[in-house]
Amino acid sequence: KTKAFIFDLDGVIVDTAKYHYLAWQKIASQLGIEFTPEHNEELKGVSRVRSLDLILELGKIEATQENKNLWLVQKNEDYLSYLVDMDESEILPGVVPVLKFLKENNQKIALGSASKNARPILQKTGIISYFDAIVDGNDVTNAKPDPEVFLRAAQLLGANPEDAIVFEDSVAGVQAANIANMKSVGIGEAKILHEAQFIFPDFTHIDEQFIESLIK
Ligand code: G6P
Ligand code: MG
Numbered sequence: 001k002t003k004a005f006i007f008d009l010d011g012v013i014v015d016t017a018k019y020h021y022l023a024w025q026k027i028a029s030q031l032g033i034e035f036t037p038e039h040n041e042e043l044k045g046v047s048r049v050r051s052l053d054l055i056l057e058l059g060k061i062e063a064t065q066e067n068k069n070l071w072l073v074q075k076n077e078d079y080l081s082y083l084v085d086m087d088e089s090e091i092l093p094g095v096v097p098v099l100k101f102l103k104e105n106n107q108k109i110a111l112g113s114a115s116k117n118a119r120p121i122l123q124k125t126g127i128i129s130y131f132d133a134i135v136d137g138n139d140v141t142n143a144k145p146d147p148e149v150f151l152r153a154a155q156l157l158g159a160n161p162e163d164a165i166v167f168e169d170s171v172a173g174v175q176a177a178n179i180a181n182m183k184s185v186g187i188g189e190a191k192i193l194h195e196a197q198f199i200f201p202d203f204t205h206i207d208e209q210f211i212e213s214l215i216k
Contacts, residue, residue, distance in 0.1 A: 004159035033059030045170030094203030147180035
């Protein structure tokens with residue numbers, strides 16, 4: 001059967017979650033806010049604007065819209081500076097074999113990301129042609145855990161939510177997939193992603209048998 005395989009981007013396909021963290025950490029330390037890896041988990045899958053608000057809440061800082069806009073620009077410029085030399089080496093291990101296997105088995109593939117930088121990243125890493133549909137931060141209004149991004153992706157692939165499988169590294173993203181009535185596959189630590197139906201530390205642990213069991 002043909003199913004819809006929907007991939008998150010940052011921390012699932014490419015190793016960019018660490019760059020988002022570094023860029024936010026810089027803003028936080030500038031503002032004298034302590035920002036730990038644990039805090040960062042709550043920002044994964046969350047839009048840029050919402051992420052800044054969460055950091056400011058953490059530091060109990062009230063800022064003008066003007067200042068917020070400056071920090072948002074600074075964060076993105078800093079983030080993009082990590083990506084200037086980006087190439088296929090930034091793709092996480094095991095991802096390309098899974099994409100290939102899905103294509104060979106006539107499955108549909110979509111991207112479902114909150115990032116407004118998704119398209120250039122897929123282009124630079126040379127994997128954009130695997131995707132039958134791309135839904136990113138430019139296309140949706142409601143951030144994960146709202147299921148809008150995944151519902152839109154399934155719709156573009158012509159699939160019902162029940163026939164969609166979502167790969168996610170964030171708590172908000174796993175929740176979005178569950179709310180959408182899709183299968184959720186967590187990529188990362190079980191203690192963080194315990195709400196996912198399946199959890200793997202990374203794509204090298206996902207074998208063809210597992211994919212075949214999803215296609216049936
Ligand atoms: C993803 C990442 C978040 C990031 C968001 C927006 O969901 O997990 O860390 O804040 O995208 O990304 P952007 O590239 O638009 O700032
Ligand atoms: Mg992610």
